[in-house]
Amino acid sequence: MPRDLSRLRTVLPIWAAPMAGGPSTPALVQAAARAGGLGFLAGGYKTPADLAVQITHVRSSAGIFGVNLFVPNSVPVDRDTYRAYARALQPEADRYHLTLPGALPTEDDDAWTDKIELLLESPVPLVSFTFGLPCPDTVRALQDAGSLVAQTVTTPAEALAAAATGADLLIVQAPAAGGHSATLHPTRPLAPVPLPDLISDVRHTVPLPVIGAGGIATSADVASAVRAGAHAAMVGTVLLRTRESGASAPHKTALADPAFTETVLTHAFTGRPARTLRNRFTDTYEPLAPLGYPALHHLTSPLRKAATTAQDTELIHLWAGTGYRQARNEHAAQTLTRLAAHPEAARW
Template sequence: MLDWSLSPQPIVGAPMAGTGTPALAAAISNAGGFGLFPGGYLSGDKLTEGIARVWELTDRPFGVNLFVPTPVDEQRDAGLLRSYAEALAPVAQSAGVQLPEPRWDGSDDFAEKVAVLEQARVALVSFIFGPPPVDAVQRLHAAGSTILATVTDAAEAQAAAAAGADLLCLQGTDAGGHRGTHRHDAEPNTSGWRELLPAVLAVTDLPVVVAGGIMAAGDVSDALARGAVAVQCGSAFLLTDECGMTDAYRAGFTAPELTEQVVTRAFSGRPARAVRNEFVARFDPVAVPVYPIVNQLTKPVRAAGAATGNRELVSLWAGTGWRQARPGPAADVVAALAADLH
C-alpha cells in the first residue's frame, strides 16, 4: 500500500477529466501533495502517453483515475435520448455542428486502461462512478498499486471496501463536476462531507480522504481533525498555470455576473455541479439520465463553445467555493492549503 509519508502534504489533486494535465499532476506531487492524472475519456494509448509525460515531470509518487464502466440499456433509454437530441438540435445547428449517432457503450475503454496500468505500476489507482471491479483490484494490487475508491455515502463505502479498496475518497455535495454516485440514474444526496464522514467512519476501518469545497487551509485542518487522512481538491487548482482550462471555461468560471450553481445532468446525463450558464438554464429542465451517451451527444456543442470562446455552451464545472480559486503555480495552492499544518 502507498506510503503516505512519501507525500509530505495530505493534499490530493482531484483528477479532473478534460481539464487535468500531466503538468498539473506532476506539479502537485512536486510540491509535496499527491497528483492524480485523469484517465477518464482517454484511450489506452493516450493514457500511456499521459503517464509517460507525468514521469518526465516528476520523480514523486502520483496516481491515475479511471471511470468504472456504466451499464447502458439502449432498449430502455433510446426514447429518452431521442427526445433530448431533438431539444439540442437547434443549438447544435446554431453552433454549426452535427449531433453524433449514439454509441451505446459505457465501458470508457476500461479493460484496455487497466492493462495499461498493470504495466505502468503507478503508486495509486483511483476509481469513480462505482465500486472498483474485483478483478481489476486484484490485478492492480498485483502490480503494486494502492486502490482508492470514490464514495458518496456509507453504503457505497461498504461496497467499495468489499471490492478490495485500500482507502476511500468521500465526496460531498460541494464538489465540482461529476458526483461520484455509484448509480448514474440515482439522485445524489445533498450532504457535505462533514455530515457524511461520521457514518462512513462507523462502517469501515479504511482511511478516508474527503472532497468537496476544500479551498483553504482551515478546510484542510478541519478535515484532519475530524478523522480524514487527507483532502482531495479540484476547483482550487482550476486557475493554476498547469491546468488545462479552456478560455471559454475560464471566462465562465471567473465571470462575476455568473453567481448560481446547479447539480445538473444537462451535459453528460450524470449529476454534476456546474456554474449556471445558458446551456444549463435551457437544458437542465429536460435533461435525461442516460450517461455516458448524453456526454457523447453534447460533445460537439461543447467543443464548438470551447473553440469559439463561448462560455454559454461549455460545462463550467465548479465546487461551491469556486470564487476562492486563484491563478498562479499549483505549488502555491498546495502551500496555501497546507499553511495551518506545520
Template sequence: MTGIRDLLGVDLPVVAAPMAGGPSTTRLATAVGTAGGFAFLAAGYRTPEAVAAEIAELRAGGHPFGVNVFVPTPVPVTEAEFRRYADRIAPEGAPYGLDLATADRVADDDHWDGKLDLLRREPVPVVSFTFGPPPAAVVRDLRRAGSRVLVTVTGPEEAAAAADLGVDGLVAQSGAAGGHLGTFTPAAPPAPRPLPDLVRQVAGRTGLPVLAAGGVGGGRDVADALAAGAVGVLVGTLLLLADESGTGRTHRDALGDPARDRTVVTRAFTGRPARALRNRFVERHDAAAPLGYPALHHLTRPLRVAAAGAGDADRLHLWAGTGWRGARAAPVADLVAELTRPL
C-alpha cells in the same frame, strides 16, 4: 493508523483531484508533487496510449502519483428519450453548423480493457476508480501488481460496498464537488451533507483511510476535513485556474466572471449528475434532461467542443464545486502553500 505517507507516499495532505477533459495535466501533477502533495492523472476520455505517455512522463519525474479510471457503469437511456432530448437541444448546435437531432446513441466503455491492461502491465503507485465499484478481480490484480487501490464513494453504503472489495482506501466525495458525482446510483444521488460529516460516516463505517473531496474553498475546509479524520483532501475546482492546469480559456473566464452566481447539479450535459456553474444551457434544458451516460456525453460533446473554441460559456459544461469563488490564477506552489497554511 494509516496516514497520508502510508497511503500515498507523500507528507502534505493536499491531493490534486483527477479532472478529465483537460484540466489534469502532467505539468499540474509535477507541480503538485514538487510542492510536496500528491496528484492524480485523469485517464477518463483518453486512449490507453495517451495515458501511457503521461504515466511515463510522471514516472520520470520521481514523485508518487495516481491514475483515475472511470468504471464502465453505463446509465441506460431509451432511444425515444434520447431522440426527444436530441431534438430539444438541436437549436443549440445550429449556430455551429451541428446537426445534433440526428446524432447516434453512442455507447462505449472509455477503453476500459486497454487502460486496465496498461495498469496491470506497468503498475503505478495508486489507482482510483469513480462511477461505481470496480470488479473485485480488478482490485485484486492491481493490488498484487503493487498499486494502492482507491474507490470514490458518496455515502456510507457505497463505502461499505467498496470496502468489501478489499481496497486500500476511499475517496469520500460530497455533493458539493465540482464535475461528475462519483455516486453508484446516479438516479438517486445521496443527500448533500457537510464534508466533515461525510468523512466521519465513511471512516466510521469502514475503518479505511479516507481522502475527503468536494466543495473545498480554502485552507479552512482542508483543516476541517482533516480534523474530521481524513488523511488527505482532494482539491479540484481550486486548481482549475492554476497556471499549470489545462483548463480551457472559456471555462477559466467563466470561473472568474462575477455574473456567474451559483453552481448546480445537472445531467443536461452528460446524462450523469455533475456540478457546474449555472449557465443558459442548464437553465434551458436541465429539467428536461434524461439520465443516459455515456449517450448524452457523446451527444453534447461536439457542441461543447465548438462552444469552448468560440468562447461561448453558455453552451459549455462549466464544471465547478461550491468553493469556486476561492479559485484564483496562480502557480500551484502558491495555491498549495495557501491550502496548508491553517494546518
C-alpha cells in the same frame, strides 16, 4: 490484512484531484508533487495510448502519483427520449453548423479493459476508481502489480461496498464537489451532507483510510476535513485557474466572472449528475434532459467543443464546486501551500 500506505505520505495533506477532459495535465501532477502533495492523472475520456504517454511523462519526475479511471456503470437511456433531447438541442448545434449524433445513443466503456491492461503492464503507485466498483479480481491484480487502490464513494453504504472489493483506501466525495458526482447510483438524488459529517460517517462504518473531497477551497476547509478524520484533502476546482491547469480559457475566465453567481447540479450535459456554473444551457435543458450516461456525454460533446472554441460560456459545461471563487490565477504550488497553511491541517 491492511496494506502499508506509508509510501503515500506527503509533506502537505493535499492531493490534486483527477479532472477529466483536460484540466489534469502532467504539469499539474508534477507541480503537486513538487509542492509536497500528490496529483492524479485523469484517465477518463483519454485513449489508452494517450494515457500511457502521460504516465511516462509524469513517472520521470513526479515520484508518487495516481491514475484515475471511470468504471463502466452505464445509465441506459430510452431511445425515444434520447431522440427528443437531440432534437431539442439541434437548434443550438445549427449555430455551429453541426449535426448532432441523435439517431442512436452511443454507449461505450471508455476503453476499460485496455486501460486496466495498461496499468497492469506499467504499474503506477496509486490507482483510483470513480462511477462504479471494479471487481475484486481487478483490484487484487493491480495490488499484485504493486499499485495501491483507492475507491471514490459518496455514502457509507458505498464505502462498505468498496471495502468488499479489497480497496486500500477511500476517497470520500461530498456533493459540493465540482464536475461529476462519483455516486454509484446516479439515478438517485444526492443527499446534501457536509464533507466533515460524511467523513465521520464513513469512518464509523469502514476501517479504511479516508481522503476527503468536495467543496474544499480554503485552509479552514482542509483543517475541517482533517479534524473529521481524513488523512488528506483532495482539491480540484480551486486548481482550475492555475498556470498548470489544462482547463479551457473560457472555463478559467468564467470562474472569475461576476456574471456567474452560483453552481447547480445538472445531468443535462452528460446524463449523470455533475456540478457546474449555472448558465443558459443548464437553465434551458436541465428540465428536458433524460438521465443517460455515457449517451448524453457523446450527444452533447460536439456542441460543447464548438462552444468552447467560440468561447460561448452559455453553452459550455463549466464544472465548478461550491468554492469556485477561491480559484486563483497562480502557480499550483502557491494554491496548495496556501491550503495547507492552517495549523490544524496536520501531516498524516
